[in-house]
Amino acid sequence: MDTLTIAQGQALYLVILAALVLALLFALALWLGIRLGKRSGRLEAEAGLPDRIEAEREDAVRRSRAVLGGQLAEQVAPYLPGFPFDPAEVRFIGKPVDFVAFIGASSGLVDEVAFVEVKSGQASLSKVERSLRDAVLAGKVRWVEYRAP
Numbered sequence: 354m355d356t357l358t359i360a361q362g363q364a365l366y367l368v369i370l371a372a373l374v375l376a377l378l379f380a381l382a383l384w385l386g387i388r389l390g391k392r393s394g395r396l397e398a399e400a401g402l403p404d405r406i407e408a409e410r411e412d413a414v415r416r417s418r419a420v421l422g423g424q425l426a427e428q429v430a431p432y433l434p435g436f437p438f439d440p441a442e443v444r445f446i447g448k449p450v451d452f453v454a455f456i457g458a459s460s461g462l463v464d465e466v467a468f469v470e471v472k473s474g475q476a477s478l479s480k481v482e483r484s485l486r487d488a489v490l491a492g493k494v495r496w497v498e499y500r501a502p
Contacts, residue, residue: 419474426473427451438467449481466494
């Protein structure tokens with residue numbers, strides 16, 4: 354059997370020790386890289402934070418103004434030029450449609466009932482509003498009289 358000489362044993366010991374030191378240095382470099390990457394990412398995200406907050410606030414204010422403007426338009430629509438019905442014959446409902454117009458009611462006889470949805474800007478009909486429009490256009494409207502007990 355071959356036995357290792359003292360010089361070969363020392364060389365093997367040094368190779369193993371060097372491998373362990375290299376593995377430890379690699380692990381340390383990896384850990385340091387991860388820490389620096391996290392810190393860099395956090396700093397980068399925080400750098401844009403004030404601008405992003407300002408932009409989000411401006412967007413929230415713009416949307417709020419649009420909603421308030423739409424609500425105001427809904428309330429005053431019967432008194433604006435070009436509104437298709439007599440304001441005295443219109444009743445505000447709000448949801449799912451803004452107004453119901455009882456055409457002819459001011460003269461004593463209702464000739465027609467009309468649902469009125471007021472929109473402003475680029476607003477479009479909601480899903481419920483579209484379904485109501487479709488039901489009315491399809492003639493799916495009826496009269497129900499309920500007597501309270």
